[in-house]
Amino acid sequence: MSAASENGLDDEPAYRWPIPPAEGWTADDLDRIPGLPPHTELIDGSLVFMGPQTRFHMRCMRLLEHSLLEQAPDDLDVDREFTVKLDRRNRPEPDILVFRAEADLGPDQTWHKPEDVLLAVEVVSADSLERDRETKPRKYAAAGVRHYWRVEQDENKGLPVVYVYELDPATKSYGLAGIFHDRLKLSVPFDIEIDLTAINRRRP
Structure with missing residues (x-):
């Protein structure tokens, strides 16, 4: 068993990043990909994630x-x-x-x-x-x-x-x-x- 990290991140289950198809994601995929963070965008077939708001x-x-x-x-x-x-x-x-x-x-x-x-x-x-x-x-x-x-x-x-x-x-x-x-x-x-x-x- 690995030791827990100071920030606790090692205790979280590993997130499985969605693997894009060869031609990239489509606009309709954005509603179907599981586990995306809120406010994910699609630009040129690639997923763009938002940073924390100021x-x-x-x-x-x-x-x-x-x-x-x-x-x-x-x-x-x-x-x-x-x-x-x-x-x-x-x-x-x-x-x-x-x-x-x-x-x-x-x-x-x-x-x-x-x-x-x-x-x-x-x-x-x-x-x-x-x-x-x-x-x-x-x-x-x-x-x-x-x-x-x-x-x-x-x-x-x-x-x-x-x-x-x-x-x-x-x-x-x-x-x-x-x-x-x-x-x-x-x-x-x-x-x-x-x-x-x-x-x-x-x-x-």
Whole structure:
């Protein structure tokens, strides 16, 4: 019998990592692979696991989710950490997304179609920097998601900075529409105004 490690990890049964098929996993496999950690994504047929959330990441998602829910028109709805099946080999999970309310198919639904998503929002973490700056926006744009926000932490104030992108349908790529500090105010995809300095404010 082996001695237990100081952190107790040796006492845990060994986890059997899923072995991918030669062509990689598919978007539908994500619902069938047993034992996956929460919020696992599929990028180019490979599984991507999420690191622990920081307080900034958690509170930023809370601020954006509540603000968008309060301001979205009745024909739109907001989901948090819900996957989008972009194609057979890509099923990312935006931190926040705005979608057509009619695309809500009930409690057993696990993903949205890209054509039903108006806005995808990614809050950048240390382990997601390249994916959120390069890989995901390229794939969201190619799939026709019209609006993309990338949210990063200001190094001086510690507050959110929101980089807003809008799809050019002719090139299927995003163009930068604005960079917002302290206050985000937009007229698309609907009238939105968010006080970004309220990230640490307790809601009533």
